[in-house]
Amino acid sequence: MERRGIAIVNSDHKPTIMVTNDDGIDAPGLRSLVRVLVSTNRYTVQVCAPDSEKSAVSHSITWRHPISARPADFDGVTAYAVSGTPADCASLGVSQALFPSVPDLVISGINMGSNCGYHVVYSGTVAGAREAFFHGVPSVSISYDWVGGKSNVNDYTLAAEACLPIINAILAEIRNQTYPERCFLNIDLPTDIPNNKGYKLTKQGTSIFKMGWRRVTSEMQGGKMLSTMTMDTDSAVTIETDTSTPLEEDLLFRREVRGAHIADPDTDWQFLREGYITVTPIGALSNADTESLLYFKDWLPVVAEHESSSAL
CATH class of the missing domain: 3.40.1210.10 (Survival protein SurE-like phosphatase/nucleotidase)
Structure with a gap:
C-alpha cells in the first residue's frame, strides 16, 4: 500500500x-x-x-x-x-x-x-x-x-x-x-x-552570516574556507585548495565572515x-508575507495601466 x-x-x-x-x-x-x-x-x-x-x-x-x-x-x-x-x-x-x-x-x-x-x-x-x-x-x-x-x-x-x-x-x-x-x-x-x-x-527565522569578499592572490587560494553553513565564526573549518590555474588578468576573491546577524x-x-x-x-514553497502580497496587489494593476497608456 x-x-x-x-x-x-x-x-x-x-x-x-x-x-x-x-x-x-x-x-x-x-x-x-x-x-x-x-x-x-x-x-x-x-x-x-x-x-x-x-x-x-x-x-x-x-x-x-x-x-x-x-x-x-x-x-x-x-x-x-x-x-x-x-x-x-x-x-x-x-x-x-x-x-x-x-x-x-x-x-x-x-x-x-x-x-x-x-x-x-x-x-x-x-x-x-x-x-x-x-x-x-x-x-x-x-x-x-x-x-x-x-x-x-x-x-x-x-x-x-x-x-x-x-x-x-x-x-x-x-x-x-x-x-x-x-x-x-x-x-x-x-x-x-x-x-x-x-x-x-x-519557526525558521531570518538569521544569516554577515559575509563579505576579500581580494586574494593565486598564492593565497589554499586558505581557510567554511565547511558548512554553521553560523558561528569560530566553528569548524576545512582546507580547500583550488587546483585550477587562473589567468594572469583574472581577479580572485574569497568569501569571508564578517559576523553573524540575528534578525528576529x-x-x-x-x-x-x-x-x-x-x-x-x-515547506517547499517560499511564500511572500501578507504585507508584500497586499502591496503588489495594488502595484501590478498600476503598472499594467501605465503600460497601456504608454502604448497609445
Whole structure:
C-alpha cells in the first residue's frame, strides 16, 4: 500500500531509513548516525550519500550527464557513494533505481554545523531532505552546532541518540498513516548536547552570516574556507585548495565572515543558542508575507495601466 509515493510501514517488518548528507559519505556525522540507527536493531538502514563534500550546494541537481554510484564499506548497511549532489542522492535513493523499494523515511545529516534561518536555503543537508519530500517521502534534516575547540566527533553519536525519540515517533505516525504530508522537519542540536533543554518546536527565522569578499592572490587560494553553513565564526573549518590555474588578468576573491546577524526573536537560531534541540517544520514553497502580497496587489494593476497608456 502506498500514498503519494510514501511506503506505509507494516507492523511485521522493520521500517527502512535511507541516510544521505552533504558533508560526504565518510563524514563522521553520517557515520555516527548510521551506527546509532543500526545499533538499535529496529530499522533497515540504507545509505546514498555524496562521494565528497558538497556543503552549501543548496538544491542543485545534476542534469546534463550521468552520475556514478559505487558500493561503500559500512557494517550492516547497504551503502553507495554517489558522484552527485545531496539532492541527486535523495532522488536516486527513493527512485527504486538503486534500492529495490522506497524507504519509509529519509534522514539527511548529521551536518557539521547548524542550519537555521536563511542558511536553510544554502544548505545541501536540508536540500537532501527537501528532495525526498518532493517525492512524497517523509524526511528529516539533522544538523549539529559544531563549535571549534568545544565539539568533538563523539558529539555526533550523542546527537543521533537524542534524535531517536523523534525518529521513532515519525515512523509510528507513518505506520498509522497520520504523518503530515505538507512539510518536512529540520532539526538542529545545540553544541552542549548532554545539557540540552529538550525539544523546542520553532519557526525558521531570518538569521544569516554577515559575509563579505576579500581580494586574494593565486598564492593565497589554499586558505581557510567554511565547511558548512554553521553560523558561528569560530566553528569548524576545512582546507580547500583550488587546483585550477587562473589567468594572469583574472581577479580572485574569497568569501569571508564578517559576523553573524540575528534578525528576529523566537525563531530557530535563538532557541538553538539557548540550548534547545530545535524542531522546525519546513515547506517547499517560499511564500511572500501578507504585507508584500497586499502591496503588489495594488502595484501590478498600476503598472499594467501605465503600460497601456504608454502604448497609445
